[in-house]
Amino acid sequence: MFGFYLLLAVFLILAILLLIFRISRLVNVVKGSYDKRTTASNNVNGMLMMAFLIVGFGLMIWYSVAYFDLYDPPVATIHGELTDKLFWRTMYITGIVFIITHILLFYFGWKYRYKADQKALFYPDNHKLELLWTGVPAIVLTWLVISGWMAWSDIMSDASDDAEQIEVFGHQFAWVIRYGGMDNDLGDYDYRLIDGINNLGQDFTDRAGFDDFQYRDLVVPKGQEVVLKIRARDVLHSVFIPHFRVKMDAVPGMPTQFKFTATKTTAEMKEETGDPDFEYELACTEICGGGHFSMRKVVKVLEPAEYAKWKAEQKSWLSKNPDYMSSVPEDLKELAVVTAGINE
Amino acid sequence: MATEVQNHGHDDHHDHEHHETFITKYIFTTDHKMIAKQFLLTGMFWAIIGGAMSSIFRLQLGFPDADLGWLQPLLGKWIDASGKLDPEFYLALVTMHGTIMVFFVLTAGLSGTFSNFLIPLQIGARDMASGFMNMLSYWFFFLSGVVMFISLFLETGPASGGWVVYPPLSALPQAMPGSGLGMSMWLIAMVFFIVSSLLGGINYVTTIINLRTKGMSMSKMPLTIWAFFLTAIIGILSFPVLFAAALLLVFDRSFGTSFYLSEIYIGGEALPNVGGSPILYQHLFWFLGHPEVYIVLLPALGITSEIIATNSRKPIFGYKAMIISMMGITVLSFVVWAHHMFVSGLNPFLGSIFMFLTLIIAIPSAVKVFNYLTTLWRGNIVFTPAMLFSIGLVSVFISGGITGIALGNSAIDIQLHDTYFVVAHFHLVMGSASFFGMVAGVYHWFPKMFGRMMDSKLGYIHFWFTFVGVYLVFFPMHYIGIAGFPRRYYSFTNFDAFSGFTDLNAFISVAAIVTLFAQFIFIFNFFHSMFRGRKAPANPWKSNTLEWTTPRNPGHGNWPGEIPAVYRWPYDYSKPGAEDDFIPQTVPFSQTMESNLPHENDMIALETEIDELVVDETGEFLGENDH
Numbered sequence: 016m017f018g019f020y021l022l023l024a025v026f027l028i029l030a031i032l033l034l035i036f037r038i039s040r041l042v043n044v045v046k047g048s049y050d051k052r053t054t055a056s057n058n059v060n061g062m063l064m065m066a067f068l069i070v071g072f073g074l075m076i077w078y079s080v081a082y083f084d085l086y087d088p089p090v091a092t093i094h095g096e097l098t099d100k101l102f103w104r105t106m107y108i109t110g111i112v113f114i115i116t117h118i119l120l121f122y123f124g125w126k127y128r129y130k131a132d133q134k135a136l137f138y139p140d141n142h143k144l145e146l147l148w149t150g151v152p153a154i155v156l157t158w159l160v161i162s163g164w165m166a167w168s169d170i171m172s173d174a175s176d177d178a179e180q181i182e183v184f185g186h187q188f189a190w191v192i193r194y195g196g197m198d199n200d201l202g203d204y205d206y207r208l209i210d211g212i213n214n215l216g217q218d219f220t221d222r223a224g225f226d227d228f229q230y231r232d233l234v235v236p237k238g239q240e241v242v243l244k245i246r247a248r249d250v251l252h253s254v255f256i257p258h259f260r261v262k263m264d265a266v267p268g269m270p271t272q273f274k275f276t277a278t279k280t281t282a283e284m285k286e287e288t289g290d291p292d293f294e295y296e297l298a299c300t301e302i303c304g305g306g307h308f309s310m311r312k313v314v315k316v317l318e319p320a321e322y323a324k325w326k327a328e329q330k331s332w333l334s335k336n337p338d339y340m341s342s343v344p345e346d347l348k349e350l351a352v353v354t355a356g357i358n359e
Numbered sequence: 360m361a362t363e364v365q366n367h368g369h370d371d372h373h374d375h376e377h378h379e380t381f382i383t384k385y386i387f388t389t390d391h392k393m394i395a396k397q398f399l400l401t402g403m404f405w406a407i408i409g410g411a412m413s414s415i416f417r418l419q420l421g422f423p424d425a426d427l428g429w430l431q432p433l434l435g436k437w438i439d440a441s442g443k444l445d446p447e448f449y450l451a452l453v454t455m456h457g458t459i460m461v462f463f464v465l466t467a468g469l470s471g472t473f474s475n476f477l478i479p480l481q482i483g484a485r486d487m488a489s490g491f492m493n494m495l496s497y498w499f500f501f502l503s504g505v506v507m508f509i510s511l512f513l514e515t516g517p518a519s520g521g522w523v524v525y526p527p528l529s530a531l532p533q534a535m536p537g538s539g540l541g542m543s544m545w546l547i548a549m550v551f552f553i554v555s556s557l558l559g560g561i562n563y564v565t566t567i568i569n570l571r572t573k574g575m576s577m578s579k580m581p582l583t584i585w586a587f588f589l590t591a592i593i594g595i596l597s598f599p600v601l602f603a604a605a606l607l608l609v610f611d612r613s614f615g616t617s618f619y620l621s622e623i624y625i626g627g628e629a630l631p632n633v634g635g636s637p638i639l640y641q642h643l644f645w646f647l648g649h650p651e652v653y654i655v656l657l658p659a660l661g662i663t664s665e666i667i668a669t670n671s672r673k674p675i676f677g678y679k680a681m682i683i684s685m686m687g688i689t690v691l692s693f694v695v696w697a698h699h700m701f702v703s704g705l706n707p708f709l710g711s712i713f714m715f716l717t718l719i720i721a722i723p724s725a726v727k728v729f730n731y732l733t734t735l736w737r738g739n740i741v742f743t744p745a746m747l748f749s750i751g752l753v754s755v756f757i758s759g760g761i762t763g764i765a766l767g768n769s770a771i772d773i774q775l776h777d778t779y780f781v782v783a784h785f786h787l788v789m790g791s792a793s794f795f796g797m798v799a800g801v802y803h804w805f806p807k808m809f810g811r812m813m814d815s816k817l818g819y820i821h822f823w824f825t826f827v828g829v830y831l832v833f834f835p836m837h838y839i840g841i842a843g844f845p846r847r848y849y850s851f852t853n854f855d856a857f858s859g860f861t862d863l864n865a866f867i868s869v870a871a872i873v874t875l876f877a878q879f880i881f882i883f884n885f886f887h888s889m890f891r892g893r894k895a896p897a898n899p900w901k902s903n904t905l906e907w908t909t910p911r912n913p914g915h916g917n918w919p920g921e922i923p924a925v926y927r928w929p930y931d932y933s934k935p936g937a938e939d940d941f942i943p944q945t946v947p948f949s950q951t952m953e954s955n956l957p958h959e960n961d962m963i964a965l966e967t968e969i970d971e972l973v974v975d976e977t978g979e980f981l982g983e984n985d986h
Contacts, residue, residue, distance in 0.1 A: 039816060049893060053741055056819060060742035063823060064750070071830065078838070085859060086838040095774075102771045109761035116728060116757050123735040124750055127671070128742065134940065135672040135933035136737040145680045148729040149722060156718045156764070163768035164711050170770060171707030187534065187625075206622040207629045216624070249625040250528040251637055253702070253777065257843035257856050260774045264703045266637055267527055268621025271704040296856050300777040300845040302521045303528060304535040305447040308848040 053129045061128035068121040072114070088257055089287060091279040091295070091316065094170045095260030101163055108155060174242035174274040179235065182244045183297070184215055185252030185265040188306030190297060191215060192233050196226030196331060197354070201244060206267075209248065212336055219333065219343045225354040228329045233297055233314040235277055236322035242274040253301035256314055258284070264301055280316045331355040379915075387498075389490030390915040395476035396808060397497050399801070401504060402468020403882070409459035410875045416452045419444045421868025423850050423861075437516070446849040450519040451537050453847055455511065457522025458545070462552055463507070465655035465793045467500050470594075473658055473800050474563045474587040476808065480906035481581050483572025483922045486915070488565040492558045499555035503548045510544035518545035521847060523648065526619040526640050530611045533626040543612070546605050553598045553605075560598075563591035572905070574925035574969040579944065581904050581929040582675060585682050586661020589689045590654050596693070597650040604643035611635070641703055645696035652789050653692040657685060659796020660727060660756075663749040665929075666803050667731055669902045670746035671738030672940045674930035677730045684723035691720040701769040702776050710769045717767035724760055728753065739933065739940070743900065744818025748799035751826045752792050758830075759788025762837065777847075780840025783833045791829045798825075798881065805888065806895030810912040813888040821880045828874030835863050903929045903943045924969050926962075 048054045090099050127135075180195035191214055195201045202217055202224015209216035217224050233256075235241045245254050247265035254273065255262045263273040285293045295314035299307055317325060333339060333355035343351045352358060388394060415434075418427060426442035437448035475493065479486055487493045510517040519537025520529040524545065532539040567588045571580075580588075610616040611632075619640045620632035668675040675681060697705060697713040731753045740746065762784040765771050775781060798821075805813045844857050851857035851864075898907040908923050923945040931942040936954035948955050949963045 036814070036817065040814065043816075056816065057740075057742050060747060060819060061740075067827070075834070078835075082838070086842040088843055088856065098770050098773060101768065102765060102774070105765045105768065105771060109764050113757060113761050116732065117754065119732050120735070120750065120753055120757075123732065123738070124740060124742075127735060127738045128740050129672075130739065133739050135739040137674060137932070137934050138676060138733070138737070139674040139930065140677050140679070141733075144729075144733070145677055145726070149726055152722050152725045156721055159764065159768060160715055160718045163770045164714060166770035167707065167711060167714065167768075170773070171710070206624050209624045209629060249623055250531070250534050251525055255777075255843075255845065257774075262702045262773050262776055266704045267623045268633070269636060269638065269704055292855070294855060296854055298845060298854060298856070301525075302450065302847045305450065307450070308446070308850055309853045311853050 052131070057129050061125040064121040064124040068117060072117075089279075089284065090258060090260060091284060092259045092261070092275045092277055094166070094275055095258075096278075097166050098170075098260050101159075101166055104162075105159055108159070170274075174272070175240055178240040178242040178274060180242060180244060181233065181235070182215070182246065183233065183254050183265070184246045184248065185254070185299065185303070185310070186214075186248035187250065187304050188299075188310050190233075190252075190254075190299075190310060190312045191229060192231075192312070193227055193229050193332075194234075194326065194329070195223075196228055196329075197326075198223060198226055202227050204246075206248070208342075213339060217332070217339075219339055219351070220347075222347055222350055222354070225333055225343075225347075225351045226331045226356070227333075228331050230329060231313075233312055234322065234325060235314070235316055236319045237277050237280045237316050239319055239322075240274060240276050242272055245271045245273065250303050251301045252299045252303050252310070255298045255300040256295060257298070258295050259314075262300060277316045280318055284316075333357065387494060389486065389494050391475045391479050391487045391490070391493060392808070392913065392915075392917075394493050394497050395472050398467055398471030398475060398500070399808075401497075401501065402464050402472060402797075403885075405459050405463040405504065406468065407878075407882075409456050409464055410878065412452045412456040412459070414872050414875050415444070416449055416456070417868040417871045419449055419849065421865040423852065444849075447519060447536055448516055449849045450521070450535070450847065451516045451541070454519050454522055454524075454537070455507075455517050458507070458518070460790065461522060461651065461655065462549075463500075463504060465790070465797070466556065466594075466651070467552070469655060469793060469797045469800075470587070470590055470658050471497070471500065471559060472797070473583070473662060473804075474559065474591065476804060477583055477906065478563055478566050478587055479570070480807070480909065480913075480917060481584050481904050482567060482570065482575050483905050483918075483925065484566060484570035485917055485922070487562045488570060489562055492562050496555050496558035496562065499551050499558065503551035503555060506544050506548040506551065510541050510548070513539075513541050513544070515539045515541055517541040523641075523644055524608075525644075526608060526611060526637055527623055527625075530608060530619060531623070531625060532612075543609075546609055546612075549605050550602065553602045556594050556598050560591040560594040563587055564595065567591075572922045572925055573972045575905075575944075579925055579928050581661075582664035582678070582681055582685075583658075583661040585685060586657045586664070589685050590657045590661075593650045593657070593689055593692060594654050597647040597654075600643055601647035604640055604647070607643070608640065638700070638703060638705065641700050642697070645699045646693075648699065649696040650692040652785075653688055655793040656789055656796075657688065659752060659793040659799075660685070662796045662800040662803070663731070663752050665902075665904070666743075666745045666749040666799055667734050667753075668930050668932060669803075669900050670741045670743055670749075671734055672741070672932045673734055673738045674928075674932055675730070676733035677726075678928065678930060680726055681730055684726045687723040688720060691716065691723070695720055695767075698767055698769070698772070701772045707769075714767060714769045718764065721760070721764055721767070724756075728757055728760070741900075742819075743802065744813070744815055744822055745799045745803035745900075747819065747822040747826075748795045748802065751822065752795040752799065754826075755787045755791040755795060755829060758834070759784055759786070759792065763788060774843065775840060777845055778840040779836045779844045779846060782846050783836035783840055786833045786836075787829070791833065795825075801885070803900065804906070805885075806899045807906050807909070807913075809889050809892070810895055811888050811890075811892030812895050812899060813884050813892060817880055817884040821877060821884065824877035824880070825874060828870055828877060831870035832867050832874060835867055839863060898943075901939075901941050903931060903941055905944060908943065908945055924972075926966055926969065927959075 090096055180199050180201050182193040182201050184191040193215055200223040203221035204216045205218045206216050208218055245263055245265045247267045252265040259275055261273050261275055263271050285291055297312035297314050299310035334357045337357055427438050427444055428442035431438045437445045515536040518541045519535055528534050529538050529542050607618040611619050617632035617635035619635045619637050621635045623630045664675050695717045698717040701710045766775055766784055802813055802818055839860050909917050925944045926947040927944055929944050933940045934954045947966045948959050949966055
């Protein structure tokens with residue numbers, strides 16, 4: 016029944032609007048508005064331009080200032096501080112251009128609205144002006160590009176040799192995290208070796224993999240360079256850690272990587288945000304199927320000493336799954352038992 | 360064909376009309392004006408569907424806890440028993456919204472409508488170079504639409520991998536249901552669409568190069584025609600690459616090749632494919648995908664240039680600079696594609712190159728904006744609905760354009776890539792700007808299309824709702840994007856980092872739905888005016904271009920007699936000394952001695968040459984000097 020009344024109400028409103036429309040047309044015919052070049056609407060539109068300008072800027076400035084902390088997530092990596100600085104610099108410069116051009120656009124609209132006794136200025140070109148507004152943007156853009164390029168080259172340069180090696184492996188719809196172990200070296204893998212247990216397809220003919228271990232969270236030390244070795248099992252995924260300003264696609268068949276140095280531990284961040292439940296998070300930002308929105312992984316940043324302690328406590332994957340000793344070549348079995356810590 | 364077209368402009372004009380049946384006049388027509396209307400109506404149909412889809416997924420984003428059971432009659436099993444939208448279908452909606460809006464509405468609906476309608480009318484031609492190819496162009500588009508439409512009703516849903524349909528997701532039916540038959544139909548539809556675009560584009564270019572009327576040199580063409588010309592060139596050069604990308608994807612999907620697939624373990628088995636690269640697809644896709652942005656944008660900018668000059672009663676400022684910047688955009692549009700791929704695993708060095716190239720394209724865009732502003736300065740502005748939408752276009756073009764400077768910077772893009780900041784950026788600069796250009800074009804040329812005027816009051820209401828609406832929808836998305844919210848998320852509740860902004864998301868959704876409903880004002884105005892609108896005067900906007908020299912309802916062939924010759928550029932508005940505030944292109948300098956500039960007096964001697972020009976000696980084509 017409610018639906019029927021709703022429909023009736025919509026119908027009545029539409030009928031009333033239609034009536035108003037037809038009456039206003041008749042009034043305009045009687046007034047002869049259609050024979051005039053412009054009507055009073057021209058002034059109204061001009062004034063609405065100014066109103067839009069003022070109210071629009073008002074809202075923008077109010078929200079941008081009042082809610083700054085809400086939309087500007089705190090940053091916790093060295094390179095992130097730099098890219099944030101570049102971002103806000105770019106936003107200020109473009110923001111100025113945005114404001115000036117909009118003031119001109121709407122002010123001109125209002126100021127030069129049609130008047131019968133006014134004649135427009137015949138002003139087809141001016142080479143100096145054209146050169147000015149080709150040249151100035153070119154110079155400003157060059158500056159922005161060069162600062163961006165320097166930051167980019169730095170962020171994308173090779174990681175140092177002693178950076179913590181951590182593998183982030185995406186699949187539908189979760190992440191698996193593998194650590195290089197005591198030798199800080201991730202062992203080889205082959206996608207054909209993936210099975211129900213060996214979820215990363217680790218290849219145990221490579222001795223570097225014996226001490227590798229998995230952990231439910233991505234744990235990284237503060238102040239120490241970490242390089243994420245990124246892989247995907249099935250479709251594209253993308254590693255995104257918002258507070259770290261880290262993003263890199265995970266591509267099947269093509270390993271990628273991203274290096275960073277965290278600057279704030281999770282505990283410090285809890286304090287900074289005043290949120291005792293704060294956790295860094297890792298999300299997927301490349302559409303990967305129905306569960307795309309749920310690929311959450313907790314990221315923990317520890318003090319280097321805590322990290323070392325935590326790492327030393329971890330049991331290797333091989334020691335938890337000793338069945339896979341069978342795929343270790345005979346001559347490496349002894350080494351595997353020792354480095355994987357199987358008899359401990 | 361050409362002879363026929365030519366003849367019915369003359370003695371046997373009435374004879375010919377009798378030969379036209381309903382089918383040849385309205386369905387399988389070769390008249391560019393009717394084909395334009397076909398494109399327009401089809402584009403409007405798709406715009407409603409695409410817009411409705413966005414409203415449905417905005418409901419999910421704005422009100423994640425709401426019971427959407429009332430949508431069940433429409434969506435069927437995609438709404439589950441508890442009234443929740445299916446997450447897979449959410450992705451299908453996002454994908455189809457993007458595909459429909461980018462290709463069917465803003466490419467076919469915009470270029471198809473206005474290139475077809477305006478090219479022959481504004482350059483002074485009887486019709487397109489090939490009316491038949493033009494007809495094919497529409498019907499391939501129609502076929503493409505039919506295939507895409509049917510795919511919406513599949514058991515497994517339409518394609519759902521995002522409008523970019525990146526493999527392996529789109530290549531493997533086991534990855535998501537939408538990658539099954541829905542994806543196959545998406546690819547088939549796109550192939551037909553590409554054929555349609557190419558047939559159209561080749562026709563536009565040929566017509567502009569070959570069929571200009573006497574005196575219509577390239578440097579006297581309206582900026583609309585320049586824009587359509589360059590757009591068609593971009594399309595001809597880039598759509599075949601999309602075709603290649605689609606073809607290889609078809610091979611990977613159906614014939615076991617490994618162009619895009621490598622080392623995949625899915626559904627409990629390791630696939631045999633090795634050596635392919637998903638990045639290859641991204642390169643091929645964006646080689647079209649980025650120029651596509653300009654394919655939808657340039658026609659809108661051309662239309663706006665014309666409308667702003669006409670209604671400011673001023674020449675467009677920097678006519679040559681406008682052409683040069685459009686040419687610059689055309690060339691640069693081909694060398695910036697990889698800025699969509701900064702964090703795709705692309706070689707970082709390549710990223711640096713593309714960052715430089717990308718930011719260069721901001722310069723011609725900036726020049727265009729400044730030129731629009733200068734055109735408005737000291738004008739005598741008549742706010743027609745078309746003019747309002749054109750000013751709106753300049754505004755959203757600026758707002759969306761400047762965030763491109765942040766996104767084009769690869770270091771900054773790391774954080775912003777695939778967040779709502781990108782969504783805000785392209786919906787303003789490409790979506791809204793092109794949409795505004797399209798609507799402005801409809802308001803401006805409606806009198807020529809249907810011989811009647813649209814109601815301007817309704818146009819004003821439509822404009823203010825739409826203009827305020829798009830800002831309320833897309834401006835807040837910048838904040839959500841800076842906060843890092845990723846696109847294509849069904850829900851944000853799984854993450855602490857994305858748990859905020861529920862109020863702002865709800866606000867955006869309400870604004871989006873209200874803005875969608877405001878479009879029905881336009882649709883009412885459109886159809887009502889088509890039949891009941893005031894009859895249009897010959898030249899309602901007092902414009903200079905050639906289309907306003909045709910009869911109120913031009914027949915097939917456009918001009919009943921000889922095609923008028925052109926003597927001057929199209930922007931002689933408010934010329935000092937002239938009696939009226941406009942001088943049409945057909946008025947020779949010898950008749951306007953009082954307003955001629957010194958160099959224009961020298962042109963008078965050349966006018967007799969234009970008059971004597973015989974385009975085709977047989978007199979059958981365009982040279983009709985014997986009449």
